[in-house]
Amino acid sequence: MKVVLAKKAGFCMGVRRAMQLALKAARTGPHPVFTYGPLIHNPQALDLLKSLGVEILKDIPEKGEGTVIIRAHGVPPEEKSRLINAGFKVIDGTCPRVIKVQKIVQRHAEDGYRIIIIGDKDHAEVIGILGHCRGKGIVVSDLRDIRELKDLQKYIIVSQTTQEEETFEFLSQEIVELFPGGQVFNTICNATHNRQAEVRRLAAEAEAIVVVGGKNSANTNRLAMVAREAGCQAYLVETESDIPREELSQFRRVGVTAGASTPNWMINRIVRILEDIRGKGEPFFFRWLRRAIRMAVEINLAVALSAALLGVFAQTALGQDPSLTWAFVAGGYAWVMHTINRLFDLESLKLNDPLRAAFFERHRLCFYLVAALVTGAILSLAFRAGSLPGGLLLTLLLLGSLYGFQALPPPLKHLLGYRALKEVPGGKMFFVALAWAATAAVVPGLTLGPRPSALAGVFVLAALLAYLRGILLEVLEVQGDGFVGKETLPVFLGEEKTLTIARWITGVLMVLGLILPAMGILPPSALAVFAGGIYLLFLIRVFAQRNPGQSFRLEILVEGLIPLTSAISLAIALYL
Ligand code: SF4
Structure with missing residues (x-):
């Protein structure tokens, strides 16, 4: 079948950088090597990291040794200090784009601004950004949170980097209408924006979209949602065993995209299998030639x-x-x-x-x-x-x-x-x-x-x-x-x-x-x-x-x- 690949699929710059730091640390030490929380939301990649001796550190102990890699989402400054004080060598894998948001909020908090972060309260990146707000940050996830806002005068709005564009626009407008004078910083990462825009484009030219990535990954699920909202049949595929071969063989043209934490080898693997499925009306000769x-x-x-x-x-x-x-x-x-x-x-x-x-x-x-x-x-x-x-x-x-x-x-x-x-x-x-x-x-x-x-x-x-x-x-x-x-x-x-x-x-x-x-x-x-x-x-x-x-x-x-x-x-x- 004809497989059309999204140009922006798989590891984004921040995840790739954090992964490279972890792999380098696994080779060079000091050992043992940990990531502070799971490095990415992809079980297969995490299993591989584990096989290389990279473990996940869930809580910061009083005393520790070895290396800890801070993942792309970043952490509150106190947690980084606690890791260093515990005795770990800390490698900061925070994505440069997340660091930019952390710096914006920190600078404005020091100048006396209140900080509104539009995002998911429980997301590690939001928790990290909140930690840079010097106690002046408020997380807004929906209209209910906006109703609870009081007495905002000198304030700024930033977004979680993986926030959906429409949600951010809608919620930030609501806040500014209620409390005029706020400065809005659209800090949505263009990797997220481009990926979602491309899925919409793909949805227009393909009969179905396969999204490759971890089922627990928020951005992978969001891509499938964007494809469905664009009126296209979407399938979330974590490994080859999830591929609905029968269903897909009804289509001539299938689009493929992948979440920011999906490794290339998994995308390659899925694309190879999809290309091998005989699509609707596909001439036998082309399939044979491709195989040869x-x-x-x-x-x-x-x-x-x-x-x-x-x-x-x-x-x-x-x-x-x-x-x-x-x-x-x-x-x-x-x-x-x-x-x-x-x-x-x-x-x-x-x-x-x-x-x-x-x-x-x-x-x-x-x-x-x-x-x-x-x-x-x-x-x-x-x-x-x-x-x-x-x-x-x-x-x-x-x-x-x-x-x-x-x-x-x-x-x-x-x-x-x-x-x-x-x-x-x-x-x-x-x-x-x-x-x-x-x-x-x-x-x-x-x-x-x-x-x-x-x-x-x-x-x-x-x-x-x-x-x-x-x-x-x-x-x-x-x-x-x-x-x-x-x-x-x-x-x-x-x-x-x-x-x-x-x-x-x-x-x-x-x-x-x-x-x-x-x-x-x-x-x-x-x-x-x-x-x-x-x-x-x-x-x-x-x-x-x-x-x-x-x-x-x-x-x-x-x-x-x-x-x-x-x-x-x-x-x-x-x-x-
Ligand atoms: S989505 Fe953007 S901000 Fe988040 S880790 Fe990737 S490159 Fe960095």
Whole structure:
């Protein structure tokens, strides 16, 4: 069925930030690590935090040790002081937008204003804001509360950040009419506003809306309510077992949104299942085609194709006729390494793409058998070409297999501070890119004898292409990787900085793509990386605006990078 995703779905900025702080604290300590109250209203994410040793602190003890993370809702200042005085290291995860409201009320309370907070009396954020009002705050939830207001002269009105726009407008107008002269601060967070506005838009174009999120989450329930008020059938889905498959199969087009505390992997999981349901009148062929593409990506054929075509690009950029044998060696190497590492590291895949993880687990033996056959085939091809390419490929296979093992000798461990290559922060894609470039350019280069400067140039271009492909794919898996403690570049630096780095590296790639052919170091076919760079800039832009649940489509787009560059380099070589 056709699934239309809301652009603003899943973790909002504040929740994402608090979650990152909690994950970092789980890794670095001091331990034990607590969140003061549940970090988010999502049982699956809370279970995962618990499995990482992050417990929930309900009451503040007299004495404590370890780390406490204050959640995005914030707390009254006295509670923060009590946590510090009890002996905890306190990490303040209060959302910057909530801090802004706290500062507004605090400043006005100090200037003698009364503070009206429009919101839910029992909500943690409202309790926190009230704590910053120096005893001058009053919470208003409905008209009854307004009737109890007396003698308001110098006052301001603020709102809970997740308040509904209409309710805030209505209640604040009522108050100002009764007590003229009050200043109104609309402090509703635009994340909430945009999300609700988008659900209304989605309701107009879809026949039904699926809201993914915790059943106890207020903002998730509110999204379902907004969809129903807009006249659309709405289903609240916490896990895949809640999906009403029969009912949904009556629709052609279903919209999907998610509450601010819903993790990406849950949205991905639900979207995948929804896309698999045969919608009303959906042609069988499209469903079959989608499944075939998905299968190719899932069993790493897309990875193998990318690596094989990187080999084609490398040979073309070296001014040689592409050889199918070396393309097979490069593709086979990438497939074996990728598959083996997936099989050894199913934990993060279970979070990012649980259905794919289940597929790998089910066919584990089969994957190992095929990996052994492919390894034998590519090694025999490389050794038949010569002992140098064969020896290099064997070394790369051994290094790739040892990537996840604590295999570095103690002196190196002492020097670097790591026992395994995979522990080097942000290092995974760096090593993968070097290995891909080596199999694509250097292994065949050892038999074909290109100039060293040309070989070095092609090696760098191939490594940059492979690196950029890799870090974009890592951005898609950032939440799952973060939960299992993988130090990928996006986990280490954050998505935004990773995309900025990707932009800079793309710039370097494009400049090299122009300079190396202009200097005569490489033939004109190397200009293809300039076109690849333009495609990369487009991809990075799409990534910066992406929404969760799009991971699979974006993965296909990323896997298009190397085939596109390779096709352009072949076309230039043929034309010239
Ligand atoms: S909804 Fe807005 S204010 Fe609340 S945590 Fe998210 S970003 Fe912050």
